[in-house]
Amino acid sequence: MANAEAMQYYQAALKQGQREYRSCVHRGQYPYIQSLQQMRQAHLSQLALGPMEIPIYLVVGSTQDARCNSFSPGFYPLLGADTEFATKWTNLCRAQLTEGIHDPIKCYEYLGRFYVEEGNKRVSVLKFLGSATVRAEVIRLMPEASDSLTVKIYMEFLEFYRCSKCWGVHFSELGGYAGLHAAFGFHPGQEWPEDFQKKFRRHYFEFRDSFYRLGGGGLGLTTGDALLRWLSFHSGADFLSMETDGYRQTLTAVWKELCVSTEPEPIAVSLAPMGEGGDRRVGASGLLPFTKKKLRCAFLFQKNPETSAWTASHDRGRTYLEEVLGDSVSTKAYYDVDPQKADAVIESAVADGAELIFTTAVGLIDATLRVAVKYPKVRFMNCSIDQPYVNVKAYYCRVYEAKFITGAIAGALCKTGKIGYVGSYPILGVPASINAFALGAALTNPAARIDLRWHCLPGDYMAQFREQGIQLVSDRDYIAEQPEGAYGLARFGADGKLTLLASPSWLWGEFYVRIVRELLQDPKRIPLAEDSNRAINYWWGMNSGVVDLHFSPDLPEGVHTLAQILQGGIRSGALQPFRRLIRAQDGRVVNDGSRSLTMEEILKMDWLCDRVDGRLPAYGELLPAARPTVRRLGVNRKLIPPEEASV
Numbered sequence: 243m244a245n246a247e248a249m250q251y252y253q254a255a256l257k258q259g260q261r262e263y264r265s266c267v268h269r270g271q272y273p274y275i276q277s278l279q280q281m282r283q284a285h286l287s288q289l290a291l292g293p294m295e296i297p298i299y300l301v302v303g304s305t306q307d308a309r310c311n312s313f314s315p316g317f318y319p320l321l322g323a324d325t326e327f328a329t330k331w332t333n334l335c336r337a338q339l340t341e342g343i344h345d346p347i348k349c350y351e352y353l354g355r356f357y358v359e360e361g362n363k364r365v366s367v368l369k370f371l372g373s374a375t376v377r378a379e380v381i382r383l384m385p386e387a388s389d390s391l392t393v394k395i396y397m398e399f400l401e402f403y404r405c406s407k408c409w410g411v412h413f414s415e416l417g418g419y420a421g422l423h424a425a426f427g428f429h430p431g432q433e434w435p436e437d438f439q440k441k442f443r444r445h446y447f448e449f450r451d452s453f454y455r456l457g458g459g460g461l462g463l464t465t466g467d468a469l470l471r472w473l474s475f476h477s478g479a480d481f482l483s484m485e486t487d488g489y490r491q492t493l494t495a496v497w498k499e500l501c502v503s504t505e506p507e508p509i510a511v512s513l514a515p516m517g518e519g520g521d522r523r524v525g526a527s528g529l530l531p532f533t534k535k536k537l538r539c540a541f542l543f544q545k546n547p548e549t550s551a552w553t554a555s556h557d558r559g560r561t562y563l564e565e566v567l568g569d570s571v572s573t574k575a576y577y578d579v580d581p582q583k584a585d586a587v588i589e590s591a592v593a594d595g596a597e598l599i600f601t602t603a604v605g606l607i608d609a610t611l612r613v614a615v616k617y618p619k620v621r622f623m624n625c626s627i628d629q630p631y632v633n634v635k636a637y638y639c640r641v642y643e644a645k646f647i648t649g650a651i652a653g654a655l656c657k658t659g660k661i662g663y664v665g666s667y668p669i670l671g672v673p674a675s676i677n678a679f680a681l682g683a684a685l686t687n688p689a690a691r692i693d694l695r696w697h698c699l700p701g702d703y704m705a706q707f708r709e710q711g712i713q714l715v716s717d718r719d720y721i722a723e724q725p726e727g728a729y730g731l732a733r734f735g736a737d738g739k740l741t742l743l744a745s746p747s748w749l750w751g752e753f754y755v756r757i758v759r760e761l762l763q764d765p766k767r768i769p770l771a772e773d774s775n776r777a778i779n780y781w782w783g784m785n786s787g788v789v790d791l792h793f794s795p796d797l798p799e800g801v802h803t804l805a806q807i808l809q810g811g812i813r814s815g816a817l818q819p820f821r822r823l824i825r826a827q828d829g830r831v832v833n834d835g836s837r838s839l840t841m842e843e844i845l846k847m848d849w850l851c852d853r854v855d856g857r858l859p860a861y862g863e864l865l866p867a868a869r870p871t872v873r874r875l876g877v878n879r880k881l882i883p884p885e886e887a888s889v
Contacts (some may be wrong), residue, residue: 248332248339252323255331255370259318266315274310275317276303278350278357278383291380291636294344297410297447298376301349301356301365309362313451317366327363331803334367343368345604346377353385353396354412374447391416406434407445410450412464417880421470424884426478426797445482452489456497462504468493471500475612478584495615498632502777508630510776513640513842514786515756516767537758539563539573540596542587544603546577553577556602556625562751563758571758584609591854592617602755604618604874618772623757626875627674627779628670628845633771637753640680640772641719642671642781642844644746644791646819648731649682651744652714653690655733656683660693662707662715667698667868668858669875673847678819679716680853686804694856698868708738719746730792744805747790781841785813820844825852848877 266273284560301317309510312321320729321327337343347361359364361559363641368376374613395414402411402419404420405428413419420430426442428434434442450465451473458468465623473481476495484492493500503509547554560573574594579587584606591599592613597620604626614622614633622634629636662685665672676694693712695703707715716731717740755778760767769778772858780820782788791809793802811817819841824832833839861882864872873882 245332245336248336249323249328251335252319252328253367255318256320256323256328257543258370259314259316259320262314262318263320264317271315273314274320275313275315276355276357277307277310278303278305278352279307286386287384289382289384291351291382291568292495293377295375296349296356296378296380298365298369298373300354300410301358301369301376303355303357305350305357305359310356313362313366317362317369319366324560331363331367334363335371338367338371343390344377345774346379348379348381350381350383351732352383352867353392353847354399354409355753356380358680369693370695386685401431403759405432406442407439408446409444410432411446411466411469413460413466413470414464415467416464417884418470422473425470425473425821426482426885427888429886429888441482445484448486449481449489449493450509452486452493456490456493458493458500461500463500467503468500469501474608475499475615482555484688492727496633498774499615499772502632502775503630505776508777509628510778511840512778512782514782516760528749530679536569538595538597539571539754539758540576540591540594540599541573542579542584542591542601542606543577544579544581544605553602555748556600559750559752559754563754566751566755567758567762570762579606581605581609585613588613592620597621598758604871607634607874614771618770619762621768621770623780627781628875629779630777632774632777635768635778635780637780637782638671639748639753639789640652640671640745640781641789643676643746643784643812643819644719644789645675645716646678647791647805647812648681648744648746649679650686651682651797651801651805652716652731653683653685653687654688654804655743655798656714657685658711658713659687659689660691660710660712662703662712663692663854663856664703664715664717665694665696665698666718667864667872667875668696668877669872670845670877672845673850673858673877674820676854677824677851680851681819681822682808684853690853692854694850694854696859698738698864698872699859700865704740705730708734714743715740719748723872741796742794743793744794745792747792748789752786755779755789756786756788781845783812784809785815826850827852827854827857846877 263273312319312327313318319327319331334343343364346358347364348359349356350359365376385396395413396421398416399478401425405423411422429857448540449469453465453468458465472493483780541556541560543553543556547551547557557575560575563571564573574591574596576587576591588599588601588609599620599622600609602625604624607624607626607629610622610624611631611634623637624634625638627638662675663679680692683692693707693710695706704715713734714731715734719730731743732740734745735741748871757768767772791805793805818838821835821837822833822834823835826832829852833847848858858877861869861876863871873879873885878884
């Protein structure tokens, strides 16, 4: 190659560097490569990693300040063509294009990026010519111990790198590396086979290229963040078998999910049907004689009504929907849907013409997500809460409102000062129900204390309550017409049997009617994913009629009257269970009584009030049947080790 031709390459690289320099100055950004001089002079421990191939895009600077202003941030040259620098650059360019540059650069790695000690111009030439990697002798600089998020994430990276030998994977939050490791079927600490390392790196860089070509650099996400989000919709096996066009297509399909995840408030919470206030039961008034359209709805159940009270309550809601809205709606039920095979069932519902699909268990959400991104003209809803997805809307009930009232009933009837409470799982919303019950009990009995036990732990809690002389127990809620084994607030009789007194009642039919009615009246009220800029979670309560109280004839008349007064106050908004003095078990004042807790504070409670004797169980203590739900909705789910996938 002639010198003149090599100089043409330099002129082209210089123009690119000058453009990048001007762009940085215009945006008020630093217009040169970064410097590691200060960090290098600090007394940081060093570890020689030896020679290796490193991703060239991670080479971001130099170890000396004096060399930084010769390059734009992308390592393009900034010095004139008549300089000695330009001559050396063109010689290296000619060498690379004729026989290749073989001498490794020398660099320091600090927090996952590389800073050149020797070989700045080699990096510049290779970057300009489009090389993906560069051979390097690497020395690691270990950061000082710190509580900063950056250092904590880097410490997680070091363990990931030990297993994977993979540079270039970065996350903006803790837990990302463990999640990625598990997504490809590896146990914690398990090293990746060499052939898998190579395959992953190749596909990761193809994924990264597609992500940035689609504009991912402007989202505020790392490629690792985007990949982990992408893996919510696809499997690790999909990732390792996909072609570049496939990454572009699948990333485009979930682009809104990526965008929403970067928003300060990614979830919009609907607390009541649009335009409604107070208790508005639908009943016959919900008919839509003016609506000519028949909306086709599908309901998917993880179990069946004969074996599950939860399924029975939702299925009863489905038939109630048909009864109330008549010819305006048609429904089809799919029972005993295996979460591992749910994709095909949901696809079948779409093929059958379903326009609105309800998956009624949190165990079905992963399959719902995977199918939903394929059908942007179909609306999908999953019975769960705090789900940050545009393509699938979440729905649940604010049962803590009714728990406050049953707590007040228990306090009024309590003679021993101790009331039993059996929690379901340590998931979102459950601590709010426990605390609301305790605060309700304190309203009518300041001396009352709540003895907390859990369904998701081994042991006979009812026997324990009886042994302690506890007469009143709040157990499962009233979710079916015949609540056998679902006692709500009950009292032990002299014979040891429980008598139901009152219980929260989940009226799913009221929810389904309101959702469908809103959709029929105005489709924009339940927007399609393509028309949404935020995820939508429906968390409706007593003022919407979806949560009620079931009272037993055995409840004393005066207590019944008190409960109805409290119920009216909650429905109207005059009474708010958490607008009062609240202390946590550790003694801190959570609320001085001058304000209402926000919905976010209520939903994501991970503490118990000082009137509760007991604690939230750790994941490792749970019975196996409880773990999938807690992994998905647990109040401390970010602390749960990721589940290994099979690839």
